[in-house]
Amino acid sequence: MLESLQDDLLERASLAVKLARAAGADGVFAWSTRNRFVEVNYRDGALEKVQESTSNSLSITLYAGGKYSSHSTTDARSDRLEAFIKETVALTRALEPDPHRVLPDPSLFEGRSEVDLDLMDAGLAGLTADEREGWCKEMNALVMAHEGVISATSGAYNDHAVRAGVSSNGFEGAYETTSVWRGASAVLKEEGDKRLRGGTWVGGHHLDQFQWGPEQITAEALRLAERKRGATKGPTVRTVMVVDPRSSSRLLSYLLRSANAKSIQQGRSFLAGKVGESIAGESLTVKDDPLVARGLSSRYFDGEGIAAKPMTLIEGGVLKNLYVDTYYGAKAGLTPTSGGSSNLLATPGDRDLAGLIADAGSGIYVTGWLGGNADNNTGDFSFGCRGHLIENGVIGAPVTEMNVTGNLLSLFGKLAAVGNDPWPWSSTKLGSLMFEDVQFSGA
Numbered sequence: 001m002l003e004s005l006q007d008d009l010l011e012r013a014s015l016a017v018k019l020a021r022a023a024g025a026d027g028v029f030a031w032s033t034r035n036r037f038v039e040v041n042y043r044d045g046a047l048e049k050v051q052e053s054t055s056n057s058l059s060i061t062l063y064a065g066g067k068y069s070s071h072s073t074t075d076a077r078s079d080r081l082e083a084f085i086k087e088t089v090a091l092t093r094a095l096e097p098d099p100h101r102v103l104p105d106p107s108l109f110e111g112r113s114e115v116d117l118d119l120m121d122a123g124l125a126g127l128t129a130d131e132r133e134g135w136c137k138e139m140n141a142l143v144m145a146h147e148g149v150i151s152a153t154s155g156a157y158n159d160h161a162v163r164a165g166v167s168s169n170g171f172e173g174a175y176e177t178t179s180v181w182r183g184a185s186a187v188l189k190e191e192g193d194k195r196l197r198g199g200t201w202v203g204g205h206h207l208d209q210f211q212w213g214p215e216q217i218t219a220e221a222l223r224l225a226e227r228k229r230g231a232t233k234g235p236t237v238r239t240v241m242v243v244d245p246r247s248s249s250r251l252l253s254y255l256l257r258s259a260n261a262k263s264i265q266q267g268r269s270f271l272a273g274k275v276g277e278s279i280a281g282e283s284l285t286v287k288d289d290p291l292v293a294r295g296l297s298s299r300y301f302d303g304e305g306i307a308a309k310p311m312t313l314i315e316g317g318v319l320k321n322l323y324v325d326t327y328y329g330a331k332a333g334l335t336p337t338s339g340g341s342s343n344l345l346a347t348p349g350d351r352d353l354a355g356l357i358a359d360a361g362s363g364i365y366v367t368g369w370l371g372g373n374a375d376n377n378t379g380d381f382s383f384g385c386r387g388h389l390i391e392n393g394v395i396g397a398p399v400t401e402m403n404v405t406g407n408l409l410s411l412f413g414k415l416a417a418v419g420n421d422p423w424p425w426s427s428t429k430l431g432s433l434m435f436e437d438v439q440f441s442g443a
Helices: 002-022 078-093 122-126 129-144 214-226 245-256 261-265 326-332 353-360 408-413
Strands: 027-043 046-064 067-073 149-167 172-189 195-204 237-243 286-288 311-315 344-346 363-374 380-391 394-407 415-418 433-441
Touching: 002 027, 002 046, 002 078, 002 149, 002 172, 027 129, 046 078, 046 129, 067 078, 122 149, 129 149, 129 172, 129 214, 172 214, 195 214, 237 245, 237 353, 245 344, 245 363, 245 408, 261 326, 353 394, 353 433, 363 394, 380 408, 394 408, 408 415, 408 433
Parallel strands: 237 363
Antiparallel strands: 027 046, 027 149, 046 067, 149 172, 172 195, 237 433, 286 311, 286 344, 363 380, 380 394, 394 433, 415 433
């Protein structure tokens, strides 16, 4: 049945390509997708939301007379599709030409991996509404049993997506994925009108990727809320910063956010000209690997059909590669690699969070970010944060309402250590981080 669905979507995409060529398009790339999504939410002991939806769509990219456009429709019936494509080809011909808009070179489609990425759990098709609701009801009850709970929420969702693509210059591919997640959150009362919030979600492509049962999920949600109790405004100080593994990935995302051909070609990247140069401490090595079995962002090809291959981004602190798509690669004179990230894997160090905090002796342990921004042009940043003091090598009093400021290149240049404790339910496998000489602003 599943193979039949992939075949149906490939046939639909192939038909779109044929119709577009017949209508006068020089080049075509068509994607046909189907997605089924189911969600259940509980709040304060009662069922709050049940949602189920199935969607079908077709998107098409057209190249005609040196001109380019992209369109999508949810009506893929043959008669409607033909009229839709004829109209879009005519619209494309009315646009201004752009010589850099071309189909990817067919050589980029070659070398596609045949490894089994194991991205689909066929057993999820048998997951019942009673089972989803049962997870939510149990987690909700466990949170509500905790003293001082003001509100408890829990949820579960799963989806099944199938995508197929065909191009007029030789690409053909299809894949399908499933995912299933469940989680809970708690709001606890503190003095006055203050509220303590904590929550966590676990999941993956397969049911057995939960790893945690309802008891562990709710215990973690309550722990995350309770650890904020009694928090005061943090100090203004220049000191060591240790970042929790659930918050470290955000810092890395800011560092790499402009490591792409688009930002560089448009003059909006502080990493321009930095390939081959050090941008972080020697302890940081990061690889983009789309071929991780069961990886949350694994894939066989990217959105342009470029065959997925591992790529080292940072090695020993040195920037090695950029994300380069076809269009901005052509404009910047760069060889295409891939248009966007997949699984980010950092080489782990030899210590976990407790080990880094012990080594720090004193400093600030950051458990979460409270907004802020970073300038892609300069790398300057200012982030709000909360966490705990580090006192005598252990986690101390909770603190909040602090800002950490500086420059991303300077900050990562002060990276002293990477932990061996990445958060399991993330496509970025990066452990705790320890930075030296970081400026905090607080009380």
